[in-house]
Amino acid sequence: MTTVRELLFGDVVGGRAGEAAGKVEQAAEQLVGVGALPAAGELPALTVARAVMTRVAELLDVELSDVLVGAWRTRSALLAAAHRTHAAPGTSEQVVVKTYALPWEYETELDVVVDGRTLTTLTVVADAELEVTALTATVAAGRLTHLGGGEGRISARLRVRSTRPQADVQVAHSERHFALPYEVKTGERGIPLIEQARDVPAQAPAAPSGVESAPA
Template structure:
């Protein structure tokens, strides 16, 4: 399963490249501070891309409707087909830059993910997402620092490999995985 950090930076060399791009943008003058900012962002962005997708499914989707119905009627199973599902997601954070106990500045970073799911076939029972039988999603990730573009990436994922259901993923609060 792929994290946002892996998507944006890939390896350590990707972090170095992002820090160099941040320094070249003029948003932060010190190369050492740029490296520290990117390193901290790398830690903050170490969450799975599929987590964003699951949260969207829990808020509003045909999967949510199926979860409510299968939870209300035990023993029922629904196969949900979603031709296309688009989700924009944004998160902004502030990082305080402190050196030797002295506050130098506050950096604002913004992450935008645009997810597009196509040809999703999902199995829902007992209010849980229990299986993914097909589907893909494209993720466009864009990171800015101090309003300046730092890194953008676009990637296509197979949901079958990125979304592991295990004993079921609760789509509603009343559902419990076994």
């Protein structure tokens, strides 16, 4: 399954030659190019920037499925179906999602420390826009139990800001299309969409009790 890290940097982060190592290197070069890092004594700025971007990439090991499910648990037609089916044991609903769009953002601060001295603090901001279309899902007992066909698109960007010295630069961006059934695996027990369903496995009914068509 795809992670935000893989989307922005590739499959492998640092350590050996390859696409990911190359993208980390490119991001590090951009960081140095705008002067986002202060002098680190005899240590080359690119060496420091490379270590910073490798750490940033590690922090972005967030699965796309977690982003999607987290959004569905907050506000969606799937969430409404989860409440209804949990309140009526033995029932299920088939939900058709025509279009579902959501933003996602991750922000953190990262201290850059060399030889025990903090050179600066960087603000790292990753943001993404996702759109899902033509999704058919089955919900039972408050859980997402099956995903039919569905296509998605994600566009992600990564920015780094520094106040000492002052700098703001986009160091990575990418866009990708994906198939929902591949990214989100429901498993045998299904995925709980509401807190009450976390400890109760879905009981498969004979057939879905209804179909709801909704934009989200």
